[in-house]
Amino acid sequence: RARSGAVLIDRNGIIVNGVLLEGAKVGDRLQRPEIDRVLGPTPKPAVLPVAPGVTTAVPTTAFAFPLTNAAGQPIGAYVSETDVSPDSAFSSILKELRSGKTGQYIFVDDRGIVAGSSDPHLQATPVRPLGLSAHEKPGFRRTDSYVIAVDDLPTIGWTAIFRQRASEFEGGLTGPLRSALLLLAVAAVLGGGLMFFLLLRRLRAAREEQRRLAEINAVREEFMSIVSHELRTPVTGLLGFLQTTLDHWDSMSDDDRRAALTRASTNARRLHALTRDVLDTASIESGELTYVFEDVDINAEVASAATAAQDLQPTRPISVSTPDDHAWARADPERVQQILTNLLDNAAKNSAPETPVDIVVSVAGREVQVAVTDRGAGIPREEISRVFDKFVRGRATDTRGTGLGLYICKRIVDAHGGRIWATSEPGGTTLTFALPVVPAPTEPPPAAEPVGTPSE
Template structure:
């Protein structure tokens, strides 16, 4: 087949959806990749920006030769079980954004750890980004062909491609070489077969298997072409006829229905055509009895079992509804039953067969006879209203009142007019029976008046017959119109009730966000509509169905009912009202959304005959749709949240690995180098050099310990694994301990510590808060020039204790006052050693104590980090055993400032306001 150019001129806006071109074939080895690369080379020569994203040559030189001259994206290397695997680099393609990307093998399964599990997900992302894609696909990779291909080849496709990808393709190029050529290519070693699939491939590459796969592929292409033709035929300007058959069988409530269904099935099977079963419910049929609904329900269930698409519509004119539906769905053949009613009924009401034949146009009409005798067929039982004595009484009273006007010598002409008006009123108000009774009484009244009054004998017999016939026809006509309008109103009321139920259900479901609430809402509406016990079962983590709380869970306490529900979940409707496991108490319907079964709805109505009604079944089926979509929405929201968490974890893991690769390697390299130098030099090394090397090892090991400690602290804080061990602590303690631990780092700096005596004791975890102060001081040393001063100030402000750590460094970049507290954010103006976790740990520790930490630039240069902590309730009075570390007063102050004084004695200046 010739290639149709799939690339159009790119619009100015890149927001358009990319175009998908599929190279489709019956089996691997038919030449899909070769044809795709040939087309790519032609497009490249025409100036199209073509990039190869993923093509595996499998050592075939003819494929490798076609890749010459095409730009190739660098693959993404993934390690799986100790082996390096090259995968399609989706991110690189999205950054490059060429006009066309070549991505071979749409059904390819990506390696573990990839963004998507299958390659077709990557293609969807490319198309959404406005990038055109060329790819290949085999028929056995389609999800709809999974079972059929398994029967042909005994090969199971574990991860098929959804048929939606095939349908959304803008162009499908069918590669169809003869089976002999494919087998010859196989013998020449030009078909790649993985070792683990060699046995399955042996069953595939037989001539009969290849022919069967080719037939499946051709049928799939034919279905696609038929749908495209149907779309074009719907346009008024196009008159192309259909190229495939579509059969429509019309069902009515009669014993002839099953035979019509079986005949349509045989015809559809012979023609390999799609077929539909249509039931038109007129206002008269909508009010029919239970036997009529049961007969229709049985016929439609048979059609479902045989694979038909069942459609149930309403309308006043059966012929118009059938013909309109047939043209809308592109039917080519219409099957109806031979009429079994008496000829006089056709004369009075019209013949449905004649109406369909006259209005069919190019639609073929097949009239099929039934297996039963005409006298045994009763298509629709007569709808008889109960005898109402009051109605007949009021009809007689009306006629009597009008006839009494003759007593006041009202002319007979006016009396006849009044009688006609009375008949019309009775027919419009009381129905057909009272109207006919009123007409007969009116005839009797007129006849009596004519016989008793000689003055009106001038009315001859023909005129009298016309008057009497007019009265009877008027009674029949008015009462018939009244009955029809009542039936239409009743049918409209029933339809309105169904639509209202669906509307209320959909509106309420759209506002719910949990599975339990959705299930309770669905149960409430189903009970209100059908007066039934209802249960919703959803699969758990172990795959077992379990009833949702709030539903009629006792309905599935029986193991047999659970088995029916499981069958419905896996295969389709089952239970009461169906031909599958119909001994069950309830009808079980799968809740399906987007081709995925979410759960099962079980309904056990108080009146089991309701399940036989097509209208009730249709309403119930319609209600399962919104419920399934609502449940799927909740599931997708949960999956999206999980996916977002995983994405953040991946981002965190990537940042961590990036930091680890540099920041851990540097101190380890220094330690290794110093230790290696000492080992190589032995005793020949000078004492001063040995001391310097040992000092390097010590400092780098200390630095490595701080880096690992920050990682562990951040992990524990984020996981909530750190429990605060609070005690009443004076700020002199953690600040003094932090200064002591940083003696070496703070050497040569002026450190000012201002702690006023009115500072209260605070409920702190002393170890964690010391780490907070330590990180801030270390941050000041890291990002400020050597010898610059550092200031630590604490004060009471607005019911809170505020601690400031200020420096005279380069300050903070504008707009990054909040960003610096995020994980893995490191300074950009000074030394950037470390993971960028120190300030993130500070914020986590401050938040754990109910406080907060902020940063801003100082006037005159530098930065200040401000910690704000709540004071809380006053501490209890100290007892006789209270240690100096927790005492107030002069003794407590002296003890708590000991470490600061020690720091001052080591050569650093410290200012303590006491």
């Protein structure tokens, strides 16, 4: 037997088309409560009460959508009927409603016993212990904790109750949208539209997905703009310095040649770092970034990274503080260098060239901690939780970069079983990462073993 169907009616409610039950025919008037308000002077869509249908013999709810001419006058309506009998649509409704967090449908028979519910634990239990009466009056009400809507289903002799925690039902919605959804919810249940709540839920989910995709697209577009700019800058500089050097080689002094080649080398390093960040991000996302773990002296790695940073920033004071004892971790030394390079690069981008950067290594409990502190403007409190997200760049200063460096740091630290965090205040930011400590080796370390990160 049919579970759903649709008919087309004219402005007088006369059926002009549709697949109908035996006994119903084109030319009959559609006998559905409240259909006249859909065809009134100000036609609006409506959810019609549960009643026998003309396209299916079982109890149905109907959704009526007015059809208007160019002047906005009603010329008819499209009426979609959907089965709400307990042996078919109820089961699918309940199945979908189980995906909710706190929303519950409860169907109560004439004895006050739960005949069906989106919570299977309530099946066949009395409704009174739930704070509901055996014969709830149709309507809408609120308690301190719940939004509750009730309607009679006279065709099958049940009472339909929907309740949801007010905090979840309204959470995260703007005022106008929240009010509209509440009104629609009331109209839906009081009109017998059990399926309409599902449509609302799907609409809200679709809007949320649309918002999420719009954010992703915006981030991607911003990223492509950033990458194209960041690529163009070092490439232009590299080619410019090299071409100038080639064109004027004979007339340039040794100092001028060295200066030009040094600038070209700096731009080449920027280009290499950018390319590495993009490729490493792709490898991380696909789970293909590999690690070669061995026992690593973190003090030595920090000293090496600080020396390299000092060579690139000769005017910036860089201080290093390490514990008297060696601080060892089981790690990939190349990736540790990558973390340190990215943290030092981040400090350089976010502070004036003459201000100091401090690196402090310490052993705390079972962790080796490395903290890199700059003397920049600091990170606004509302942004601190996002500094390790992909494509995020500081908004307090005009920092360059792709917004991938700190994201890569976090993913590498995570792969080592460590942690990374940021603390900030006006006048400086500290980025700290911690790796599990291991005893200093007393004999040559074991051969390195390549491993990869698990696919996500």
